[in-house]
Amino acid sequence: MTRVLVIDDDPSLRFTLEAVLSDAGLVVEACDGGVNGLAAFDLHGADLVLTDLAMPEMDGMQVLARMRASDPSVPVLMLTAHGSERVAVAAMKAGAFDYIPKPFDPDELVLAVRRATDWRELRLQNARLRTEAALGRTIIAQSPAMKRLMDMITRVAPKDVTVLLTGESGAGKDVLASVLHAHSRRADKPLIRFNAAAIPAELAEAELFGHTRGAFTGAQTARLGYFQQAHKGTLFIDEVGELPLAIQAKVLRALQSGEVQQLGGRTETVDVRLIAATARDLASDARTGRFREDLFYRLNVVPVRVPPLRERVEDVEPLVRTFVRRYAERYGMGGVEVEPSLVEALRVHSWPGNVRELENTVARLLALAPDERITLALWRALADGATPSSVPSSPNGDPGPGHPLRGRVEAFERKLIAEAFEAAAHNQSETARRLGVSRPALIEKLHKYGLIER
Numbered sequence: 001m002t003r004v005l006v007i008d009d010d011p012s013l014r015f016t017l018e019a020v021l022s023d024a025g026l027v028v029e030a031c032d033g034g035v036n037g038l039a040a041f042d043l044h045g046a047d048l049v050l051t052d053l054a055m056p057e058m059d060g061m062q063v064l065a066r067m068r069a070s071d072p073s074v075p076v077l078m079l080t081a082h083g084s085e086r087v088a089v090a091a092m093k094a095g096a097f098d099y100i101p102k103p104f105d106p107d108e109l110v111l112a113v114r115r116a117t118d119w120r121e122l123r124l125q126n127a128r129l130r131t132e133a134a135l136g137r138t139i140i141a142q143s144p145a146m147k148r149l150m151d152m153i154t155r156v157a158p159k160d161v162t163v164l165l166t167g168e169s170g171a172g173k174d175v176l177a178s179v180l181h182a183h184s185r186r187a188d189k190p191l192i193r194f195n196a197a198a199i200p201a202e203l204a205e206a207e208l209f210g211h212t213r214g215a216f217t218g219a220q221t222a223r224l225g226y227f228q229q230a231h232k233g234t235l236f237i238d239e240v241g242e243l244p245l246a247i248q249a250k251v252l253r254a255l256q257s258g259e260v261q262q263l264g265g266r267t268e269t270v271d272v273r274l275i276a277a278t279a280r281d282l283a284s285d286a287r288t289g290r291f292r293e294d295l296f297y298r299l300n301v302v303p304v305r306v307p308p309l310r311e312r313v314e315d316v317e318p319l320v321r322t323f324v325r326r327y328a329e330r331y332g333m334g335g336v337e338v339e340p341s342l343v344e345a346l347r348v349h350s351w352p353g354n355v356r357e358l359e360n361t362v363a364r365l366l367a368l369a370p371d372e373r374i375t376l377a378l379w380r381a382l383a384d385g386a387t388p389s390s391v392p393s394s395p396n397g398d399p400g401p402g403h404p405l406r407g408r409v410e411a412f413e414r415k416l417i418a419e420a421f422e423a424a425a426h427n428q429s430e431t432a433r434r435l436g437v438s439r440p441a442l443i444e445k446l447h448k449y450g451l452i453e454r
Contacts, residue, residue, distance in 0.1 A: 002117050003144060005046035006030040007037035007063060008079065009055045017050065017109075024110045034058030038066055041074075045148050048116050052079045053087060053099075061091060068095045073123060073151045075116035079104070124151055139179070140319050143312035149304070150179070156302050157183030162255065164240075164299045165277040167306030170356030173277040176306060177236040180275055189233030194226045197239035198428070205247050211263035227260045227270050234273045240299065241280035241291060252295045274299070309351040309358060316347045319355065323362035324374070327450065334372055342376040363450045367414055414449040417442070421451055 004026050006017045014030045021028045029044065031037040035058050037051065049067055053060035064076050075097035080088045088099035097116045100109055124147055141150045156163060157180045165173040174193070181191040199207055210225030226235055237243075243251065254260050255274060261267045276299045283300075285291035309316065320343060328336045351357050364382060365374040417435065424430040432442040446452045 001025075001027045001144070002048070003027045003029065003044070003046045004113060005037060005041055005044075005049045007034060007049065007051040007055075007060075009033050009052065013052070013079075020106045020109060021050075021113065024113075026113065034060070034063040034066075037063060038070075041067070041070070045144070046074060047120060047144070047147075048075050048077065048113060050077045050079065050100075050113065053084060053091070054081060061087075061094065064091060064094055064096055071151070071155075073120060073155065075120055077112060077116060138322050139175070140315045140322060142318055143314035145307045145312045146315055149176075149306065152304065153179050154183050156180070156304070158185060160185065160273055162273070162299055162301045163275045164282075164301070164303050165275065165306055166282075166303060167279065168308045168352075168354055169279045170354035171306040171308055172355050173306050174236070174238060176304070177234075177238075177275045177277065181234045181236075184234065184273065186233050186273055190230055191234045191236060192226045192230040193236045193238065195238045196242040201244045201247075204244065205250070206263055208247065209250065209260050209262055210265070212265040222262075222265075225260065225262065227254055227272055228262075228268065230272045231270045232272075234275060236275045236277070238277045239279070240276040241278040241282055241285060245292065248292045248295050252292060252298060255295075255298045309354045313347050316358065317343050319358055320346055320362060323359050323450075324366065327363045327366045328372075330448070331366055333366065336366065336369075337373040339373065339375040342374060342379055345376050345379065359450050363414070364418075413445070414451075417445055417449060418451055421446065 004021050006014060006021070006028055008014045008017065008030070009032055011032070014032065018028045018030045029040055029046070031040050033055055034051070037049070038058075040046075041049065049063070051060045051063045060078050064078070067074060067076050072095065076095070078088055078091045078096050078099040079102055080091075080099050081102050085101075088096075088101075091099060097119070098112055100112055124141075139150065141147050153176055163180060165176055167173055177193075178191065181187060194208060196204060206223070206225070208225050208227060210223050210228055213222045237251075250260070254270070254272070258269050258271060259267050260270055280291075282291050282296050286293040286296040320338065324336050324338055328334070346358065346361075353360075361379070362374075365378060368382065369378060417431075420434050421428075421431045424434060428442060428446070429439055432439045435442065437445075443452075
């Protein structure tokens with residue numbers, strides 16, 4: 001639903017505007033003046049702002065200037081009194097989308113609002129298409145929360161500033177890091193990823209900063225660290241809150257001076273844009289001493305909260321459709337039918353594991369479906385802890401004789417890997433040992449079957 005923020009100090013006009021726009025199917029929040037209006041925008045956001053020009057304390061021109069500085073993608077419409085045409089033209093030059101003279105015709109008001117919101121939607125769609133072309137994957141942003149987030153990301157991306165992505169695990173912070181890089185001036189340079197939670201503490205320093213030959217036992221060759229590999233590009237540190245304190249100090253130095261030092265080597269200067277992500281409350285960790293306070297402020301230049309899936313339920317259905325297409329192709333299945341009641345149940349589920357959990361659920365449903373149809377009954381059976389042999393499916397995760405051989409083999413392989421990964425508490429090295437494969441080979445399979453994100 002389109003959200004319109006109405007700012008006017010006249011109570012009767014606020015009431016009229018709210019009634020006209022609400023009748024047109026718009027969600028309206030009305031505020032009595034510029035100060036309260038901007039506070040409401042900071043708290044709830046909006047797709048469009050409709051503000052009176054002449055107001056005490058903060059007039060429409062001041063509201064416009066603040067809005068342009070805060071979020072230039074949100075169109076601002078000015079309500080102007082008769083005889084204020086010159087001021088209205090000045091407002092247009094300052095960035096207002098349009099002006100509406102008073103007294104206004106309700107139909108013309110609604111038409112002007114529709115034009116403005118259509119313009120914004122087209123702008124967001126164009127940015128999303130550019131991003132998808134750069135990443136080679138679909139970006140789902142149909143909910144108001146994700147539309148606002150994607151708009152903010154595409155505005156911040158070209159500016160060479162450090163960004164801290166926060167939010168629950170599985171919400172898609174790594175995808176947004178890719179979007180930031182794709183829209184940056186460093187897009188033609190490498191995006192290097194480092195997951196601080198996936199590397200033992202004793203190896204993290206060598207991975208980030210590199211080492212010379214013989215710097216420690218087993219260092220038979222020299223190796224560039226991730227900071228050096230990301231020179232002129234972007235370094236994405238995922239789960240940055242898991243970095244040991246000693247390494248946090250070295251990351252801080254790299255951010256402050258651009259200098260990094262290899263283990264056993266000399267100091268080098270690198271040009272790196274840093275994007276960090278965490279599911280932790282770093283502000284709280286900084287207060288308790290678990291995370292360096294000075295590094296927190298260096299990372300928190302532009303904080304971006306990624307909303308959990310339960311706050312963007314409008315995205316669930318398109319996500320399901322996207323994952324069905326992806327895994328049906330991967331499993332060698334044809335067109336898969338999704339039962340409508342299943343989609344509705346998935347929409348209202350809480351999804352503590354967010355988008356990652358939803359993706360894995362769809363992949364599992366497709367792997368265990370007895371035919372090219374996934375249903376609410378199958379999902380409930382799996383949620384109740386049913387084994388593949390007790391749900392309508394062939395044993396051992398085999399999708400059944402209706403599927404091509406490749407899809408049946410991959411479904412069986414995915415089941416084995418998923419069970420071993422779960423039994424090893426998601427420890428990749430232990431899982432690889434149990435399955436008798438190399439860790440790089442396991443990681444490739446985990447990516448392939450959607451058990452971890454790229």
